[in-house]
Amino acid sequence: MTPGARVQAAIEILDEILAGQAAEKTLTNWGRRSRFAGSKDRAAVRDHVYQALRCRRSYAALGGTETGRGVMIGACRDQGIDPADLFTGQGHAPTPLSESEQAHVGTFESDAEKNDIPEWLWPMFARSLGAQTEDVAQALRARASVHLRVNLLKGDRDAAISRLQHEGISTEPHEASPTALVVTEGARRVKNAESYLSGFVELQDAASQAVVNALPLQNTPRVLDYCSGGGGKALAIAALRDGTVYAHDADPRRMRDIPERAARAGADITCLDTAELSKSAPFDLVLCDAPCSGSGSWRRDPEGKWRLTQDALDEIVALQSKILDDAAQLVADGGVLAFATCSMLDVENHKQTQDFLARHTGWEHLSERAWHVHTGTDGFYVSVFQRAG
Structure with missing residues (x-):
């Protein structure tokens, strides 16, 4: 595929995504019907699509329309490339620019548009990050390291x-x-x-590993990863201590790969369903890596940035509070409860810490720490509490 043909493929895929299709599904379907595309072509098209999703608002402003074509025109301009060099109409490249597309001068109507953050979220995003707001937002516009x-x-x-x-x-x-x-x-x-x-x-992201390093794992014979998902943090914990690590998730299907991953890693992890939790409690340390907005990982999942709504965020915050309340009941006297998110929004982080302490007596707040994407990791937060006794 020529560079122009790769751009045209990205345009067609983006149009389907902007119409409501999931990015991964759309890319998979394109790959199945595009047997002519080699591995380098597929990788290049994928990179075009995901970069366009990270920068969807600013690229649309630079390109003139929030369509696949407009976004890719904006991508060229953002990267200092003359779109006319790729939009030639030759060799399956996009058709040449119209007079209006050539004449369009992109301007940004708000800081949120310039920084590729949803308009409704920008005030909360800025309050959460203060002087680091633009640095963080610009970092979210770039691909994450592995x-x-x-x-x-x-x-x-x-x-x-x-x-x-x-x-x-x-x-x-x-x-x-x-x-x-x-x-x-x-x-x-x-x-x-x-x-x-x-x-x-x-x-595993470096900040996700740092969350585990922040846990007081000494003298904690029984550790539970309460919102385990695929078990990444349970595996990291198991590598730092002796003894069994317990893993739980509200949806057991998310844990289906843990036994195989644990065997491969040489780790001792026991998966518990919800009915087994109360029988196995109490635990000396319970980690809640709670569901969240995912704002700290939007470089890897840029669709999440545009799917999030105020109502959805309110539901997430309420769920996090319930998870903390439920998990607290599983902690032994003198034991530790840790709350983590891959979010950079204060309403999911420090405010959750304050609200938990306001709801529950008999807990001491030991520490909290945050990592932000502009420092070279995903955005993460962890807060650690200890039960009296």
Whole structure:
């Protein structure tokens, strides 16, 4: 495929996404009906689509319309490329620019539009991030780095760096966590690498690893990952301590890969369904990596930025509060409750901490910490409480 043909493919895919289709499903369907596209073509088209979704508002303003064509015209202008060089109508490239498209001078009507944040969310986003607001918003417009967690049950970080280098994957330590690596070359090879397939390394953002490092894991024989999902944090916890780690999720289907992942990693993880929780309680430490807006991972899931509404956010906040209240009942006297989100919105983070302490007596607030995307990780937050006794 020519560069212009790749842009045309992205335009067609974006039109379907803007009409309401899910990005992954649309890309998969395009790939199935485009057997002529090689692996490099597919990767390039995918990159076009996801970058356009990250920057949907600003690209539409620069391109003149919120359509696949308008967004891709805006993408060219944002990147300093003359759209006329790609919109030629030749070799399956998009048709040449019309006079109105050529004459359009893109201007931004608000800070939210310039920074690719939904208009309704911008005031809350700015209040949450203060002086860092524009730096964070601009960082969300770029692709996220690929981070790995070194599994200390298999070896140390230096050994992982050496192993990966022999597999054509260059990495370097990430300062957010002692187990974190950032991939500098060969990211697309990771999932087929022996180091990954054998459980020596796992894909996990450095801030997600740092959340685990912030937990007081000493003298906690019984640890529960309460909102476990696929088990990433349960695996990270298991690599840092002796003894069984328990995992639970309200939807057990989300945990279906944990036994295989744990076996590969050499970790001891026991999955519990909801009926088994009360029988297994109390726990010395309960981690609630709660459902959230996902604002800290919008570089990886840019659709989430545009799907979020005020009503949906209100429902998420209410659910987080219920999860905290329910999880608190599972903590032993003198035990620890940790609350984490991959969000950068205060209403999901510090305010949840304040509200929990207002609802519950007999708890001490030990610590809280936040990571933001402009410092080289996903956005994360963790708050740690201890029950009296």
